[in-house]
Amino acid sequence: MITKHLLAGLAAASVALGAITASAQETTLRGVSAFAQGTTFSQPWEAFVERVNETGTGVIQIDYIGGPEAVPPFETGNAVQSGVVDIANVTSAFYPNLLPAGGALKLATNSIQDQRANGCYDLINDMHRQQVNAHFLARTGDGIPFHLYLTQPIDGPDLSGLTIRTTPVYRAFFTELGANLVQTAPGEVYSALERGAIDGYGWPVQGMLDLGWEEQTTHRVDPGFYQVDVNILVNLDVWEGLTDEQRGVLEGAAAWVEGENANNEGINADERAAQEAAGIQVIQFDDAQTAAWLQNAQDAGWAEVAEIDPDAAAALRGCLTNAG
Ligand code: 173
Numbered sequence: 092m093i094t095k096h097l098l099a100g101l102a103a104a105s106v107a108l109g110a111i112t113a114s115a116q117e118t119t120l121r122g123v124s125a126f127a128q129g130t131t132f133s134q135p136w137e138a139f140v141e142r143v144n145e146t147g148t149g150v151i152q153i154d155y156i157g158g159p160e161a162v163p164p165f166e167t168g169n170a171v172q173s174g175v176v177d178i179a180n181v182t183s184a185f186y187p188n189l190l191p192a193g194g195a196l197k198l199a200t201n202s203i204q205d206q207r208a209n210g211c212y213d214l215i216n217d218m219h220r221q222q223v224n225a226h227f228l229a230r231t232g233d234g235i236p237f238h239l240y241l242t243q244p245i246d247g248p249d250l251s252g253l254t255i256r257t258t259p260v261y262r263a264f265f266t267e268l269g270a271n272l273v274q275t276a277p278g279e280v281y282s283a284l285e286r287g288a289i290d291g292y293g294w295p296v297q298g299m300l301d302l303g304w305e306e307q308t309t310h311r312v313d314p315g316f317y318q319v320d321v322n323i324l325v326n327l328d329v330w331e332g333l334t335d336e337q338r339g340v341l342e343g344a345a346a347w348v349e350g351e352n353a354n355n356e357g358i359n360a361d362e363r364a365a366q367e368a369a370g371i372q373v374i375q376f377d378d379a380q381t382a383a384w385l386q387n388a389q390d391a392g393w394a395e396v397a398e399i400d401p402d403a404a405a406a407l408r409g410c411l412t413n414a415g
Pocket of ligand 1: 132182184257258259260276277293294295319320321
């Protein structure tokens, strides 16, 4: 009897040990990007994946499945939420259905490092955990402004009579300026321009040359406004199931890729020079119009978030516009 009990005990112990061993083994996450592979807004994510795969050997790896051909951009948030994918590179503008107040992230005037220091990161992460079923792992795109690009010049900040391609990033501001808006994924902008279906589009200062849009673009309006947020999200159940060591590899790569945001100012300058060389002309308003342009952008953006979720807007505004 004693032997029998001992054997049973040993068997139970080895099952438990087996489970521990299995969970400590290398795990592989399936990841996608909402932006085309190899293009500007996939590049930080791709460098992050490489970093995880180098530093996480034997611990955690990422299998980068692909871009918008794998999951359509506006479906990427849903894919993370449901666990169709484990990890994704996506801007909050592509998951407003899940995080309606996410439009605040682009209104930040401070950096993700400031947000980690002042508690804003925790607030944003909690919102993602509750509303997106995702852990907010990293933010890239800091320091990259958005612009209005056109196929014809304009005299002042008035877009009435023009049809402009949008996403939730530009919607409130361009509506305020009187534009007719058409929402498309980035992959549809070129053909919309080619068909003459749009007179312009919103896009960051970086990346339009990557996509060949300079062939269909004559002007960029300066100054830029807002600040890109392209975020790395991990399905929450997957995140909770990782070991501390596995999470540590992801967090180490996240801190590294967020540090790379410091390069954006220099890259922005290179992109402006390359756009000029490609024949893009800059429309620069006078000082009063420039000040009004920037103020309108910010006011329209915050008004939109406040209408959706006044409490979240107030809390986020406090910490996204405060470098301390
Ligand atoms: O214009 C867009 O498609 C958009 O919203 C966006 C957001 C972040 C980076 C690049 C584009």
